[in-house]
């Protein structure tokens with residue numbers, strides 16, 4: 001066996017098609033035979049680094065036995081954004097599994113991320129047991145909400161604006177702006193290819209938006225200004241509706257879109273999948289049990305590769321006057337990429353400076369909180385609480401030091417990944 005890792009040339013269409021074929025097989029998807037759709041699929045790769053692992057001794061040496069795509073993006077964190085590298089389409093052929101191919105691709109990308117100035121690496125995981133060994137941890141969660149339209153009645157006044165039904169393609173001029181205006185913690189950029197498939201400008205449906213025809217609504221406020229939109233489709237069972245994307249710049253826009261989607265005649269069930277928590281909406285319902293949250297899953301996984309940059313870009317919750325604003329963090333990183341002892345100093349506005357003081361000392365220190373790069377990545381966006389990971393024994397330190405860090409990392413809004421990749 002003679003393995004070679006190659007970065008594919010975007011002009012080599014034959015190699016890209018074989019790469020997509022191998023990746024599809026890895027995810028148990030059908031091979032794509034339609035020439036036009038193959039072309040669209042190649043478009044999805046524009047801006048990405050495409051790695052293939054080849055075995056010259058295999059029966060089909062031009063088909064990669066390992067695949068990985070990565071692209072630079074910006075990740076919204078509390079109070080700002082950081083440069084990130086997103087990883088996707090990690091597969092290894094069944095004939096070549098468990099020989100370290102995925103590990104070599106992942107280590108390649110972690111070093112690439114550091115070398116190109118990314119502070120964090122991001123992915124969504126097919127299985128929860130694969131990526132912890134590389135320093136990743138889940139940082140956001142997503143939900144499936146099922147609504148029984150017959151039970152929906154709203155408390156309070158109707159929204160003052162108007163909902164328009166329209167062809168999704170006519171959202172192309174307004175939707176990217178609405179997305180950017182409503183950006184929140186956990187968001188990454190939405191590229192051109194993402195919008196094209198979401199708004200039905202191309203045939204391909206790559207990013208979990210299902211196969212059915214996409215329908216669209218837009219909410220304009222009382223002044224006629226667009227403030228949100230939703231993309232949805234009729235589900236496999238007649239009468240059911242599945243909501244794929246809901247973007248709102250104001251609470252009123254979110255309410256108006258929900259109100260419209262759950263009030264469509266003849267519907268028996270409305271499913272919001274890959275959705276954020278629904279707490280505020282539920283408080284608006286007369287019968288809060290009209291919404292059932294039927295699934296909860298980890299969504300965005302993060303791996304910090306530059307601790308001072310990522311903590312320095314974050315805003316922290318400023319504690320009471322008597323609580324400490326200096327934290328000592330001992331961060332273990334088994335891959336030796338980003339660990340060490342860091343001093344995190346937070347000013348009265350919540351802005352921070354994180355300075356690497358050296359390696360993690362041999363013996364425990366009462367003032368320091370000890371954690372691995374996985375746990376630091378998990379709490380970065382304010383999703384899991386420091387206190388929860390401490391209770392699980394994954395973050396250790398004195399009660400005072402852990403509590404102070406827990407308060408500093410706490411955020412008002414749960415982070416959420418709106419853009420699957």
Ligand SMILES: CC(=O)SCCNC(=O)CCNC(=O)[C@H](O)C(C)(C)COP(=O)(O)OP(=O)(O)OC[C@H]1O[C@@H](n2cnc3c(N)ncnc32)[C@H](O)[C@@H]1OP(=O)(O)O
Nearest residue numbers: 088089090091092097098099100101102103123125126129
């Ligand atoms: C971001 C994404 O793209 S998520 C999608 C991941 N891909 C898939 O789910 C597609 C189907 N699966 C596959 O293609 C492969 O089995 C992969 C990519 C998961 C693993 O590829 P391999 O080359 O076999 O992994 P590799 O041999 O490098 O294993 C490295 C380590 O991961 C472990 N490992 C590999 N796969 C798994 C798994 N599915 N669950 C748990 N551990 C795993 C190995 O045991 C090994 O452990 P070690 O560090 O203790 O030695």
